[in-house]
Amino acid sequence: MSVSTLAVARPRRLGGILMGGRSLRIGLVGFALIAVLALLAPWIAPYDPTALGLADGLQPPNAAHWFGTDQLGRDILTRVLHAARTDLQIGTIGVIIPLIIGAVLGLFAGYYAGWPDAILGRIVDVVTAFPFLVLVLAIVAMLGPGLTNFYIAITLVSWVAYARIVRGEALSARGRGYILAARSLGYGDMRIMFRHLLPNVMVPAFVFGMSDFVLDILAGASLGFFGLGVQPPTPEWGVMIAEGRNFIITAPWVVIFPGLAIIVTSFFVSLVGDSASDIVRRVHAP
Amino acid sequence: MRRKEALEVDRLTVTFAREGRAVVRNVSFTIAPGDALGLVGESGSGKSLTCRAILRLMPRGAAIGGRITYGSRDLLALCDGEMQVLRGSSIAMVFQDPLTALNPVLRVGDSIAQVIQAHGGLGRRAARMRAIEMMERVGIRDAGRRAAAYPHEFSGGMRQRIHIAMALAARPTLLLADEPTTALDVVVQAEILRLLDDLRRQEGMSLLLVSHDFRVVAGLCDRVGVMYAGELVEVGATQTVLRRPEHPYTIGLMNSLPEAVVGERLRAIPGSPPDPGRLPQGCAFAPRCELARDSCTTAPIPMAEALRGHSARCIRRDQLDEMRRGLVTVGAAGT
Numbered sequence: 001m002s003v004s005t006l007a008v009a010r011p012r013r014l015g016g017i018l019m020g021g022r023s024l025r026i027g028l029v030g031f032a033l034i035a036v037l038a039l040l041a042p043w044i045a046p047y048d049p050t051a052l053g054l055a056d057g058l059q060p061p062n063a064a065h066w067f068g069t070d071q072l073g074r075d076i077l078t079r080v081l082h083a084a085r086t087d088l089q090i091g092t093i094g095v096i097i098p099l100i101i102g103a104v105l106g107l108f109a110g111y112y113a114g115w116p117d118a119i120l121g122r123i124v125d126v127v128t129a130f131p132f133l134v135l136v137l138a139i140v141a142m143l144g145p146g147l148t149n150f151y152i153a154i155t156l157v158s159w160v161a162y163a164r165i166v167r168g169e170a171l172s173a174r175g176r177g178y179i180l181a182a183r184s185l186g187y188g189d190m191r192i193m194f195r196h197l198l199p200n201v202m203v204p205a206f207v208f209g210m211s212d213f214v215l216d217i218l219a220g221a222s223l224g225f226f227g228l229g230v231q232p233p234t235p236e237w238g239v240m241i242a243e244g245r246n247f248i249i250t251a252p253w254v255v256i257f258p259g260l261a262i263i264v265t266s267f268f269v270s271l272v273g274d275s276a277s278d279i280v281r282r283v284h285a286p
Numbered sequence: 287m288r289r290k291e292a293l294e295v296d297r298l299t300v301t302f303a304r305e306g307r308a309v310v311r312n313v314s315f316t317i318a319p320g321d322a323l324g325l326v327g328e329s330g331s332g333k334s335l336t337c338r339a340i341l342r343l344m345p346r347g348a349a350i351g352g353r354i355t356y357g358s359r360d361l362l363a364l365c366d367g368e369m370q371v372l373r374g375s376s377i378a379m380v381f382q383d384p385l386t387a388l389n390p391v392l393r394v395g396d397s398i399a400q401v402i403q404a405h406g407g408l409g410r411r412a413a414r415m416r417a418i419e420m421m422e423r424v425g426i427r428d429a430g431r432r433a434a435a436y437p438h439e440f441s442g443g444m445r446q447r448i449h450i451a452m453a454l455a456a457r458p459t460l461l462l463a464d465e466p467t468t469a470l471d472v473v474v475q476a477e478i479l480r481l482l483d484d485l486r487r488q489e490g491m492s493l494l495l496v497s498h499d500f501r502v503v504a505g506l507c508d509r510v511g512v513m514y515a516g517e518l519v520e521v522g523a524t525q526t527v528l529r530r531p532e533h534p535y536t537i538g539l540m541n542s543l544p545e546a547v548v549g550e551r552l553r554a555i556p557g558s559p560p561d562p563g564r565l566p567q568g569c570a571f572a573p574r575c576e577l578a579r580d581s582c583t584t585a586p587i588p589m590a591e592a593l594r595g596h597s598a599r600c601i602r603r604d605q606l607d608e609m610r611r612g613l614v615t616v617g618a619a620g621t
Contacts, residue, residue, distance in 0.1 A: 177386030
């Protein structure tokens with residue numbers, strides 16, 4: 001099925017369909033809510049995320065600390081809210097930079113075909129040969145822990161997915177009439193690629209970006225768990241789970257709440273991604 | 287008055303090297319400034335590729351041979367950059383299917399304005415104004431508002447008008463129209479043809495019109511060329527070709543028009559065109575021709591002039607009278 005005639009053939013209606021799906025609406029609203037909570041964390045969180053209160057360590061959820069406190073007496077609700085900022089940032093940056101790089105390279109490969117396509121194809125094959133998390137871990141282990149290195153690793157690994165998607169779309173769209181018509185009007189390759197081809201091939205890449213967002217948050221949490229991602233005391237869901245793992249029997253709330261935060265966020269984003277891809281498929285269907 | 291230039295195509299050949307197929311062979315014709323030439327032939331006769339070769343927009347693997355000159359410029363010798371500047375501004379093209387020829391994600395006004403900006407060096411605002419002007423010229427009512435619409439919001443005929451507006455936006459002096467009305471219904475077809483004809487006269491443009499339909503060409507073109515199996519088999523003034531065709535294939539083509547044989551069964555030409563990879567020696571039409579003799583298939587048939595400016599590639603022209611009998615006059619489409 002060719003994907004790109006579809007959605008883009010009816011830009012106005014796409015907006016209507018997007019708002020029409022129920023699961024999509026739930027996903028969007030839920031995700032927006034989380035994003036708002038994350039943005040407002042410094043103002044709505046009841047405590048300071050790094051303030052220690054050793055005397056109050058490992059309190060179960062109660063009226064003063066709704067989610068309880070961790071081993072250092074820090075308020076878990078506060079830390080979960082602040083961690084949302086970090087984790088959403090990981091998801092966003094982890095999608096946008098690879099999306100841009102992958103889309104540009106995929107566009108070149110798909111438009112020119114021939115040897116640029118062959119070279120890109122080989123590189124993509126090599127990167128794809130490794131499991132995602134293993135490669136991210138290996139790169140971070142090489143560069144050293146920290147958020148910046150994590151972004152570098154994510155970018156190095158996940159641009160290939162976007163490149164492959166955009167390249168495939170571009171390869172099929174370059175044969176369309178409007179590209180030939182654009183050439184017959186004396187447009188240069190750059191104009192044709194970025195102004196004519198790109199808007200017609202981006203939708204599937206955006207849809208993939210939604211599921212990639214979840215993957216990036218999970219990767220960030222996993223690396224945080226291993227101590228390779230965000231460094232304490234900065235709150236991050238994965239780090240919080242890692243730090244609380246020794247108390248999983250005696251004080252399960254320390255790990256349960258950040259874990260729930262990951263699950264709920266992933267759920268809403270997946271909902272958006274899945275229904276968006278359904279819609280793309282429906283609109284694209286002949 | 288704008289600069290007038292003649293298009294001269296000399297022994298044009300298009301070959302797909304890998305498969306060794308010559309799909310256009312030795313095609314020569316001239317279009318004088320402001321003139322209109324029609325190319326007629328069935329699908330696969332090479333007329334579209336002839337058209338695209340002039341803009342050097344070839345499919346992958348196709349090589350162009352021969353010589354194409356426009357004014358003083360040798361088009362096949364230009365570098366890619368020079369050719370690119372020429373496309374749209376001097377020579378523009380209208381394609382068959384207006385839906386696929388328009389970018390679905392661009393508003394039509396922006397599509398037209400982009401042509402003007404790319405060639406005319408006008409600013410955004412001025413280009414937009416001119417785009418709306420162009421839409422009015424091609425007969426789109428309420429152009430100022432419609433400029434903000436997307437291609438799918440227009441009917442087929444309106445889309446073709448917009449496509450024509452794009453092609454003419456940078457004021458080309460030669461327009462190549464590749465089956466511009468084939469995808470449209472008959473009523474709309476006549477309107478679009480009239481529009482093309484009017485614009486051509488107003489702008490003093492030359493026109494190369496490709497069609498499989500004699501009637502379309504008859505309405506718009508002073509001269510017509512008939513193509514068969516990649517070759518030009520007959521070329522001459524439209525009126526003389528229609529009145530006194532000099533090639534059996536032209537006669538067959540005219541006979542297979544529905545209106546040529548009212549009340550009778552359609553007279554299709556028996557057989558099918560040859561595979562461009564395995565062309566017969568001599569006349570490519572000989573296997574389907576009732577006049578063919580051994581001499582037709584021994585050597586390539588040269589173009590021979592019958593009247594001044596009317597030539598055909600047939601050595602048995604003196605035998606055509608019988609075939610011409612019963613030929614009905616072909617009227618122009620839309621008139």
